[in-house]
Amino acid sequence: MFYSLKNRLIASFVVLLVLSFGTVSMLLFNESRSIVRSYIESSALEKMDEYGSFINMALLQIYDLSSLVYNSDVTKGWDIALSDPGLPAGEKMLANLELSRFLTQTTNNYSGVSSVSIYRPEGLWVSIGNQVVADRAFLEEPWYKDFVKLGNHWVSAHRDQVEARQSKPYQVVSLLLPIGTFEPSPFKSVMKVNVSADFFLEPLKRIHLGDTGTIFLLDEKGAPILSQNEYVSNPETIRKIEAVRSIRSPKGVVYLENNRGMNDIVVFKKLNQWLLVGIVSEEDLYAKLYKLRNSIILFTTLLLLCAILVATWLSYGITKPLSRLASAMRSVQKGDFANAESRIPDEKTVRNEVGYVTSTFRNMVVQLRHHIKTEFELKLLRQQAEYKALLMQLNPHFLFNTLELMSSLSMQQRTADTVKVIESLGKMMRFSLRINEDLIALQEEFKYLKHYTSILQVRFGERLLISMEEEGGADSRQIVKFILQPLVENAVKYSFLHQTVAKVTVRIGIEPDRVRLIVEDNGPGIAEALVQQLYAESRSSQLEHILNTGDQQIGLRNVLARCQLYYGNRFSFTISSMDGDGDGAGDGLEKKGVSPGTRIELVLPVQQVLTNVSK
Known part of the structure; x- marks a missing residue:
């Protein structure tokens, strides 16, 4: 009795399911973890390369605009006019307005730049939109003091008075450059190029490392460029980033132990000016794999029981319909379509997968006869369709x-x-x-x-x-x-x-x-x-x-x-x-x-x- 179709199906289902799912349940977790790790590394590096290209493009725009303003005759004429003590106040105001219009036109040509302003130590600043303001408040701003004392050219995300006057509450990242000299110390005027922090932050938010992973954009000293409070408030994050900064490689992936005894995956890429660092824990990456392993074990047990029942039921409904179907196929092979249709089992007698195959084969025979009959007409229709496509x-x-x-x-x-x-x-x-x-x-x-x-x-x-x-x-x-x-x-x-x-x-x-x-x-x-x-x-x-x-x-x-x-x-x-x-x-x-x-x-x-x- 073992050689009957029924018993062979039952035995085959049991052996295959036990061996296959047993082996899969043992190997799937380790292999999946290796694949996920490899995918995260390659995917993260690829995404960082894309974001790095975006940063380089943005920096190129900023430096290009700065060079245009720095070397402009309008800027030089304005600097000379305001430095001349004998020039009337009206002439100086005209020079200020002309500079403001030039800054407005220049800013409009660069989509990534929010505004450009030029400040003088005596308390005057000129910006886009005909803004000419005599206000010494900016002299006390941290960004101005750091530029004068330390020569810091980049300012992290902060509120800017120029943006505030234009009803723009968002934070900006700024580049500071002296006017008339390349050294900060003897400058007469300083140019401040503002870029919305969201311009850098929005594409950064679209890069995901797991569910809880975070990516930071840092300057050359390791300070955050954007408003990422989790960096400042987490000493462990600062420690890991300092370890990455000491690596000479321009990009890579390192594994550092966290305070929970597990590893954190740290992906980094060094840009021309800044540093891009992403951190995600292995717990986050492999949580779904643990859940999947338990689900596989439960599913295998249930599937084994169902397989025994299904194998018993299928054995009674397969043999007879398959024999008639094979006879019909032999008739089709001989070209006797009428005899083949009479030998195909009736659709109502078979309602499982064999019934679907039988119904499909019956439709195939009917369509084949119809195709032979209408082949010439279809060829003409295709020619007409090709003609219309060429005309269009x-x-x-x-x-x-x-x-x-x-x-x-x-x-x-x-x-x-x-x-x-x-x-x-x-x-x-x-x-x-x-x-x-x-x-x-x-x-x-x-x-x-x-x-x-x-x-x-x-x-x-x-x-x-x-x-x-x-x-x-x-x-x-x-x-x-x-x-x-x-x-x-x-x-x-x-x-x-x-x-x-x-x-x-x-x-x-x-x-x-x-x-x-x-x-x-x-x-x-x-x-x-x-x-x-x-x-x-x-x-x-x-x-x-x-x-x-x-x-x-x-x-x-x-x-x-x-x-x-x-x-x-x-x-x-x-x-x-x-x-x-x-x-x-x-x-x-x-x-x-x-x-x-x-x-x-x-x-x-x-x-x-x-x-x-x-x-």
Whole structure:
């Protein structure tokens, strides 16, 4: 009886569960602790590197602003004016206001800086917002005394009177620099650059080390830069940070014993000016692991009991349905779908996992038959979807370029040209919104191209020469929309890479059974290898590559792919280039009297009415 399916299932479940969960319960805690430790170390160092980059960027802004103010002629003129005892008070006030406006403009250019002020020992200070105040109170401020006596350039988080006058109650971190000299002792004026403490503190709060871990930002002497009271009130924290400061390595992880007999993980990174230190206890990190270990033991015991019951129940419901299902699979293998459906067990007779497999297999057989029947129709629908995706690549690509041109014209105050571009763009957008129309009249495509070239003429002026010729009557001929504009856009773009004046010619030839579209330019030409690649892509219909191209090089490939989708084998094209290298070798050709450039010719079949994708 042991070899019956029922007994083998029960024995297998018991042995596997006891061995697997027993082994897991013994090894999981130690392995998890090792993984968590490794993850915390690497994650903490990574986060500190990110925050260190943020600090360096902020310091670079502060020093850049300080250098700008320090070396400014406005600052130097103000210092000379206030140092001249013979200068009238009105002239000095004008100098103060001019300096305040300069500080305001400079501060607005740096998002991280809250305010900039300049103080003079006689009790006058000038700040942003036209603040010119005669108040000697700042002479008694600790930051001013430390700068005068000790030469401390950095001030930790504190309240500032300039910020208070502007109704900004937050604390600031400040950089102090003398004006007119690099040494603090003989200074006449001192510049104070304020940065909100929250500017440094907010990103620091988003770095987490466990649930109770803390990260400190310290200056070069080990004092906290930000308002982190837990640092000042905890002597053990100060002791650990002093131990880290003595390490020469720029960053790392050390384990120090705490007063509870366990280790604390200390992660540190030394910045150019400051020190970043994170502290978290192992108790915090591994508390959930202890809870998980106890839960695993309890869960294993309950699961073992349930497994015995489930194995007994499953053994009665698996054998018979599986046999019928295997017979149905053999019929499917032979291609007899009707016989396979009759052999599949009824859904109501099997209601477990085998029933789900049976139901899925039945649906698969039905869908497979349906798929074989409708495969051709699905292929056509896919071609139409690919065509729409290629068409949608063009509109954003051109729109972004035109918006940049309008922005440039507006900045140059070229009102007439701006209006002209807006009108042309509006007509083009009205035309491009007709996305449900795959075919449009050739005259409408030609009119659309004229609107586009009018925008190019505004942009490049006399540097661009575009001629458009039409041979034969277009009458009711229709072509795929947005064919000419991408070709002209590429022609203009690459012509300017080779010539100071771009020359582009567009010719439309109307024949009884086809339409020829020709675009020529005086650019550097297309490499022969690229031309052969385009021919190969057209022959193999590599449309997935075009759909995934994004913003780069979608113009010509997009046009060829859409024509290939719509006209199939009836579409053909030729690409010829006077310079096969495509690498600026046209200089040699010009000396021989031959102009470089590219000629692209598209041959489209005649279309009188709207048609679907070719079969």
